[in-house]
Amino acid sequence: MEPLPKLSPRPACSEDLDSVLAIEGASHPFPWSRSGFEKELSTAWSRFLVLTDDETDSRIFAYMVYWIQTEGVSLLNITVAPEWRGTGLSRKLMQLMIQDTIREEIPRILLEVRESNLTAIRLYESCGFKKTHERRSFYSNGESAWVMESRTEGIETPIQ
Numbered sequence: 001m002e003p004l005p006k007l008s009p010r011p012a013c014s015e016d017l018d019s020v021l022a023i024e025g026a027s028h029p030f031p032w033s034r035s036g037f038e039k040e041l042s043t044a045w046s047r048f049l050v051l052t053d054d055e056t057d058s059r060i061f062a063y064m065v066y067w068i069q070t071e072g073v074s075l076l077n078i079t080v081a082p083e084w085r086g087t088g089l090s091r092k093l094m095q096l097m098i099q100d101t102i103r104e105e106i107p108r109i110l111l112e113v114r115e116s117n118l119t120a121i122r123l124y125e126s127c128g129f130k131k132t133h134e135r136r137s138f139y140s141n142g143e144s145a146w147v148m149e150s151r152t153e154g155i156e157t158p159i160q
């Protein structure tokens with residue numbers, strides 16, 4: 001595998017969507033559509049971030065979408081390109097979201113995750129999220145969701 005280049009986060013733009021959709025299609029059983037991502041680009045409270053290499057600023061390694069609302073931040077999507085998984089990229093994105101939440105003085109972050117997605121559940125647990133309850137048959141294939149929450153109160157040094 002080629003070495004991981006130097007990466008930086010930036011807000012996504014419409015030119016990123018072809019690459020995002022290719023990663024999305026290879027990563028999720030029920031991928032988001034182009035119009036789903038387009039909507040996030042124009043939603044005021046949505047943060048849609050991509051991690052790109054510093055050299056081209058156009059090659060996408062990972063992305064995330066979360067909503068900033070005063071009562072809580074909601075994580076909607078976090079995806080790493082299959083060939084770059086296991087290199088710490090999702091943890092980097094989670095840190096950015098947590099730092100943003102603390103900066104905005106929002107008390108908690110919420111997310112839903114398929115109960116079969118053990119990799120994502122491990123990631124969230126390692127970032128301080130705890131399961132609060134389940135939503136039975138939440139997904140269109142009948143699968144249940146875990147609702148997980150992290151409270152930002154008292155976090156002074158975001159996780160490394």
Ligand SMILES: CC(C)(COP(=O)(O)OP(=O)(O)OC[C@H]1O[C@@H](n2cnc3c(N)ncnc32)[C@H](O)[C@@H]1OP(=O)(O)O)[C@@H](O)C(=O)NCCC(=O)NCCS
Nearest residue numbers: 027077078079080085086087088089090091119120122123
């Ligand atoms: C879930 C996902 C985002 C993790 O991204 P990643 O960049 O590979 O994860 P990282 O390398 O940052 O690892 C962070 C933590 O995640 C967990 N993790 C990552 N890969 C794992 C694996 N194969 N098995 C178990 N836990 C794993 C571990 O807790 C890991 O921490 P550690 O390395 O200290 O043990 C990635 O697998 C992915 O894009 N999956 C498909 C899309 C998806 O399911 N997204 C979540 C729901 S929207």
